[in-house]
Amino acid sequence: MANGKSEPTRILILGGGYVGLYAALGLQRKLRSGEASVTVVDPQPHMTYLPFLPEAAAGAIEPRHVVVPLRRALKRCHVITARTTAIEHARKVVTVEAPDGHTEELGYDVLVVALGSVARLLPIPGLVEQGIAFKTIGEAIYLRNHVMTKLDEADSTLDPELRKRLLTFTFVGGGFAGIEALGELEDMARFATQYYKNVEPEDLRFVLVEAAGRVLPEVRESLGVYTVMQLEKRGIEVYLSTLAKSFEGGHVQLSDGTEFDSDTIVWTAGVKSSPVLGNSDLPLTKQGRLRATAAMQVEGLPDVWTAGDCAAVPDLARTGEDPTAICAPNAQNAVRQARLLAKNIVASLRGGKPKDYYHKNIGSVASLGLHKGVGDVMNFKAKGFVAWAMHRAYHVKAMPTFNRKVRITLDWLTGGLFRREVISMGQINDPKAEFARVSKG
Known part of the structure; x- marks a missing residue:
């Protein structure tokens, strides 16, 4: 074997997101029998395809269909549901915490750090108490039920000031996640008002707050301007070059x-890189990302690999003009890096040389709601229905496993025939509330 041992090389993958899942899928396809064992560690038993979160939140896709069960997809890998808490490469061990609270150490010969990113919080009063993040399927389901519950409460209240508060929806952040979540949920809420006697579409107030002077920095500026114009045509208030100062008690104050x-x-x-990296002996950048080579090996450590949001992989397409350029933390890079990462690991195990990752940007597409979108693909500007269709086509192609591709396509077909479901299931957010109420008599 490549490690000089009689037993298989132990490959440990930390994280079951884009990089973790795609790398593990590649490894289980390419590795020979007995060549290596692959273990994947993640606190969730599934991978979430983040670009579909807005549609899952808006009822266009069944939430279960935007997640890929790790154990079902990785049949030749060992999946451990646990949270990584520390990495000690000097001893080649990783400390993980199981759901029941106990910790244990896992040894490895080859390590893949694919811990991704977490929401980047700022010291804004009231943010932690009032804010809703949008990075997990649980948060998407919560947000959908939350919005529908606010419509239910607004339809019933007699207090005009409370009604205004209930029907005011604030989104902070004008990147892809914020714009797509805003567009889909605004579309859903306005569609839902037809079923409420006391709520009209014009009663809804949607607000977007962005600190930069433009939205969607991943597309050309003219399309960012077009996006803002389309949002404002729908009555959405857009505040650019504006900071959020306070959210205390649900009272929003802007700069x-x-x-x-x-x-x-x-x-x-x-977002910011996983804070777990701070509890490791691996080399980090000032931004907290792992220092990596273009071949996605951690600098100075050929048996440690990394990719995705937590990795500072040089962007060879831009290093000629900016030697410090690194790949952007987005899904397009993560998926492509992961596929090459699996090939590089196999090549390394067999004595070969890993290949450098070169990002050729094919463009970006964003959904702004049903039949509405914006795109910048291969120097082609797309707007409206065409961009929306491109968005769906690209992401269903990128969605892991044939099973999920089919289920999502059927969700879209069913939604086209019968329209989206606008049901409030707020009980999910506090499922024991009714039981507790009954117990008190």
């Missing part, structure tokens, strides 16, 4: 002096 009350504050203002 330009604007103030209003909102019962819904969605936080999508950026």
